[in-house]
Amino acid sequence: MLEKHTSAWSRTVALLDTAGARKIADEATRIAQRRPAKTIWNDHAALMVSVIELPTPRTATVSWCDPLSGYYGHQTWRVALAKQRGECVLSGKSIKPGDFIYRPATCQPPPGNAGAMIIASELVPCVTPSQS
Incomplete structure (x- = not known):
């Protein structure tokens, strides 16, 4: 009886092939890299975005939950120039190419919110001529 269970267990362990697991992980990475960069975030009713801090003038720490x-609890976003039209995930304001924005820092594989943008004016207080 013990031999029967050992044989079944051995077959189960053999099915947990690391090469097969690597193949699945590689395919998941390829799919993530093909993910479209532009997403209409205002269609995500449950999206919650908040800025935690601005550690440097060129970075923001953002909490993203969708x-x-x-979910990215303490995600680093960096200043960049917008390359395409979009919408600020904080304010809903339109973003056009060339606008200063914050976006998630690049990494591999890209995060699920890689195409999200926050217009920089939402995070940086505007300085009026009378304040300078």
């Missing part, structure tokens, strides 16, 4: 694109 059941479709994932």
Whole structure:
């Protein structure tokens, strides 16, 4: 009887092939890299975005929670120039190419919110001529 269970266990362990697991992980990475960069975030009713801090003038720490694109509790976003039209995930304001924005820092594989943008004016207080 013990031999029967040992044989079944051995077959189960053999099915847990590391090469097969690596193949699945590689395919998941390829799929993530093909993910479209532009997403209409205002369609995500459950999206919650908040800025935690501005550790440097060029970075922001953002908390992102969305059941479709994932949860990133302390995600680093960096200043960049917008390359395409979009919408600020904080204010809903339109973003056009060339606008200063914050976006998630690049990494591999890209995060689920890789195409999200926050217009920089939402995070940096505007200085009026009378204040300078």
